[in-house]
Amino acid sequence: MSAWIYLILAGVLEVGFASMLKLTENFSKLIPTLIFLVFAVGSFFSLTKAVQHIPIGTAYAIWTGIGAFGTIIIGILFYKEPASMMRLFFLFTLISSIIGLKLVSN
Numbered sequence: 001m002s003a004w005i006y007l008i009l010a011g012v013l014e015v016g017f018a019s020m021l022k023l024t025e026n027f028s029k030l031i032p033t034l035i036f037l038v039f040a041v042g043s044f045f046s047l048t049k050a051v052q053h054i055p056i057g058t059a060y061a062i063w064t065g066i067g068a069f070g071t072i073i074i075g076i077l078f079y080k081e082p083a084s085m086m087r088l089f090f091l092f093t094l095i096s097s098i099i100g101l102k103l104v105s106n
Contacts, residue, residue, distance in 0.1 A: 001049075003049065003050045003051075003052065003053035003054050004050070004054070004102075006046045006047070006049040006050040007046070007047070007050035007054060007059055007062055007063060008066065009042075009046045010042075010043045010044070010045075010046035010047040010050060010063050010066075011043075011062065011063050011065070011066025011067055011070070012066065012070065013039045013040075013042045013043035013046060014039075014043045014063060014064075014066065014067030014070070014071075015066065015067055015070030015071050015074060016035075016039035016043075017036050017037075017039035017040040017043060018067055018070075018071040019070075019071055019074040019075075019078075020032050020035050020036040020039060021036065022079065024036055043063075047059065047060075047063055050063075054105060055105065058101050058105045061097075061098075061101055062098050062101055062102065065094055065095075065097065065098040065101075066098065068094060069091055069094055069095060069098075072087070072091060073091075
């Protein structure tokens with residue numbers, strides 16, 4: 001599998017584990033905690049595979065960017081967090097930065 005596929009997978013799985021944090025209720029709920037752990041292990045495994053071929057700084061920035069973007073979207077859609085114009089503007093700049101990093105990487 002391509003390093004970039006691993007990196008995207010790692011970012012999507014980060015969205016999963018970050019979004020599950022609220023549902024674990026401080027890790028007191030078994031099922032959400034187990035789901036959190038599966039997503040976290042999968043995310044770190046995929047990130048580890050990605051950094052074998054992508055510079056660590058680039059990979060880490062993209063991984064956290066995908067995670068931040070996706071988690072904010074989940075928060076807006078499912079947890080009724082605010083979707084102000086400024087918040088959406090900065091989400092757009094985040095995605096632009098992620099795309100830029102991909103374009104300048106080997």
